[in-house]
Amino acid sequence: MAESAPIVRMSGIVKQFPGARALDGVDFRLLPGEVHALMGENGAGKSTLIKVLTGVHPVDEGEIELAGRPVAFSGPLAAQQAGISTVYQEVNLCGNLSVAENIFVGREPRKFGRIRWREVYRRADELLDRFDLDVDVSAPLSSCSLAVQQMVAIARAVDVEAKVLILDEPTSSLDADEVAQLFRVMRRLKEQGIAILFVSHFLDQIYEVADRITVLRNGRLVGEYLTRELPQVYLVAKMIGRELAELEKLEGKPLARTTEPLIEARDLGRAGAVNPFTLTIREGEVVGLAGLLGSGRTEIARLLFGADHAGGGSVHMGGKKVTLRSPRAAMNHKIAFCSENRREEGLVDELTVRENIVLALQADRGWSRPVSARKADELVRKYVAALNIKGDPDEPVRTLSGGNQQKVLLARWLIMEPRLLILDEPTRGIDVGAKAEIQRLVVELSDGGMAVLFISAELDEVLRLSHKVGVLRDRTLVAQLDNDDALTTDTLMGKIASGAPS
C-alpha cells in the first residue's frame, strides 16, 4: 500500500488515572482510506486511546494531530465537528424516530426555520442507497434490525463530513450476515478515503476487514503491523504477552486426575452468549478455560453458577440431573463463583472485611439464624491467617489492595466449603506476590479434593495450574486438552488463533 500522510497521528500519549497508568507513551497513526484494527486484551488501553482521541479524556502528555494540525478536543461533539465520528457498540439512536430523522435530527435541512421533510427523506434515501441499504426511511428505527440500526448510526456519523470513523465493537451483537453487510459498508467508506478505526474481539473479522493492526498491551504500544504480514498466532502472542513466564515456577505440571466426575455440563448453551458445550469437571480437578476476552469464558462460568439461564442442555451432578435456576440453587449444590468484577459484583465496598467474609454464610443461613459474633470471629481469624489477608478485619474492604480484596472474596466462598469453585480472572489487576499466593491456594484446594474452574487470560497461569484446559474461541468451546508435557502456551495460542485441532 502506498503510504499517504496520516490523517491522525498520536505520539507519545500518556494518560494517568488514579492508581494506574492507562496509556504509557503510545504512538498511533491512522492513514486515510484504511481500516485499522486496534487490538489488545481488556485493560490494554484500547478504549482509553479512543477516549483520548475523541476528547472524552484530556491527554496528560503527548500530541494529537489531525491532518497535520495539532488538536485537543473538548468532547465527542467537538471531535465530531472536526471530522472524527464514533459509533459505539450499543446503538445510540432514538428508536421512536424514523430512520431518516435519526440520520438528520439536530441538523435537518430547513427553510425559514421550517424543517423540509421531503428533503430529509430524499437525502436519507440517497445516503442509505450508497450503503446498498433498502429500507423505508420513514419507518421508525425500532422496526429495523440491529444491523440496520448500526448502519444508520454509521450513516449519521459519516454524513457529518467524517474523515475518521471509529467503530468500537460494532459487531458484537450482529450475526454473520449482518457482519458481512457491515463490512461491505466499511469497504465502501474506505474507498471514499475515510479512515476507519475498528475495535473487535473477533480475530476472523479483523483478518477479513483490517489492513493494518496496532497492538496494545498494558497501556504500551507493542507494535503496528500490516495484517497480511502478521499471522494470527503471532497476533495472539503479542496481545497476551509473555512476561509472566518469569513468574516463579510453582511446581511441575499437575498430574491428571482420575477421580469421580463432580459436575457434567451436557450441550449446555445460551443463545448469544456461548454455543452448546459439553464439559466434565472431576473432583479435585482444576479445569482452566483459555480464550480471548469475549470468547465466552465468563459466560460458561455464569451458566454453571445459574447466574444466566441456559437456553438448552443439562447439568448433571453425581449422575443426577440438576437444575441451576439461580445462584442460590447453585450454592445449594455447593458451587461458588468469584466474579471477574470483584468491585461491582462481589464485594460490598462499604462493609468491613469481616462482614464481607461472612456475608455468603449469613445469606445461606437466612435472616432468622444469625452467625454468632464468636463464630464469625473464629472464621474470620482462620481465613485471614490462611489466606494471608493483610488489613484490619474491621476496616471497610475498599481500603484494601486489589490482591487482598480478591482474597476476601475467596475467603467468603471458602467458608461455604464448596465442592466446585469457579474463579473468573482471580489474578487480574493484582500484584505478582498476591498472584502467586492465589495460585498456590488453588493448588492446595484441589489437592484437598475441591474442583476448580479457573478462568484467566494469562495462558502461563492456566497452564501451570490446570489439569485440563478448555479452549474457547468466538463463543465456542473448540478444544479440551489434557495438560501433559506436550501442551505448551504455543499450542494453546495456536488453538485460540485458529480454532482448528493442531
Next chain:
Amino acid sequence: MTATTLPARRFGVPRKYVPVAVTGCLFVAMFVIGGFRYESFATGQVVLNVFIDNAFLLVVAVGMTFVILSGGIDLSVGSVVALTTMVSATLMTGHGWPAWPVILLVLVMGSVLGFAMGAIIHYFEIQPFIVTLAGMFLARGLCYTIGTESISITDPVFTAFAQTRINLGPDLGISPSVLIAAVVVLVAGYVLHYTRLGRSVYAVGGNENSALLMGLPVARTKIAVYTISGFCSALGGILLSFYMLSGYGLHAVGMELDAIAAVVIGGALLTGGSGYLLGTVLGVLVLGLTQTILSFEGTLSSWWTRIFIGLLLLAFILLQRLIGVRRSLRPSGS
C-alpha cells in the same frame, strides 16, 4: 436476530397513528350514539360547546403534551392555573390594574415558574414528578396567601372576552377563548412537527442519553418543555378567568390529572417519545363530550364522568400495552 418477516398486521393506518385513530373513532361513536339517544344533540353547536367549556383545559393539555412527549410529567399545571386566576383577580379587582399588563405579567410568571422547575429537573437530575409536585404545592399555597375567598373579576376587557360570541353561521358560535386555544394548538403542532425544538422533544423522550450523544441540546429542550407547559398553564388560567370571571384558590383542583388523562387518551406514551398533538385535542374532546352526554342524560351524577374517564384511561393504557407488545415482537433486538 435476522430480519424475520413477521406477518405484519395491516391496519388501514400506519401503526404509529393507531392510538390517535382509535380516539378519533371513539369521539365519532360517542357523538353518533348521543345523536340517536337525545334530541337536539347532533348539532354542530354541541361540539362547539365542548370547545367553549374546555378551551382552558385544551391549552393546558397542549403544554402537558410537550412535557409528556419529552418523557416528563408536570403536576403543577392545575395550581398554576389557580394562581393565575387569583393573581389576575387581585390585581384587577383589588388594585385596579388594567387588564393587558396583568395578562402579560401572569404569562411571564407562569413561564418563569416552568423554567425554574425545568432547570431544577435538568441540572439537579431530580425526578420531574417530585419537582413539579413541589411546584404544585407552592403555587396552590401562594393562592391562599393572596386570599382564601373567591374574588370576582369585573374588568371590562375580561367581561368582554367572557360574553363575546363569534358567529360561525346560523346557530353556531364560539367564544374568543376557543379561537385562542385553536391558535395555541396550531402553533404547538407546527413547533412539534416542523422545528428542531419539536423534534428534539421527541428525541429526548425516546432516549435522552442517545439524544445527548447525537449532539442534541438536551438541557435546552428539557427546560423549554417545562417553560412551555408553564406558559400554557398561565394562558389556560387566563382563559379560565374569562370563563369563570373570578379568581379562587380552589379553581382547577385536579386539572393536572384531567390534562394528563387527555394526553394519554390521545395516545401519547407516558414514557415519552410517542404521541401527537391531534391526539391531545381528541382526548380533550372525548373528556368534554363525556360531560355533555351525562348532562343530557340528566339523571346521573356528574361523578359518572370520573368513572367513565377512569375506565377510558385503563382501556387506553391496555391498548398501548398491546401495541407495545406487538412492537417488541418485531426484530428490534434485545
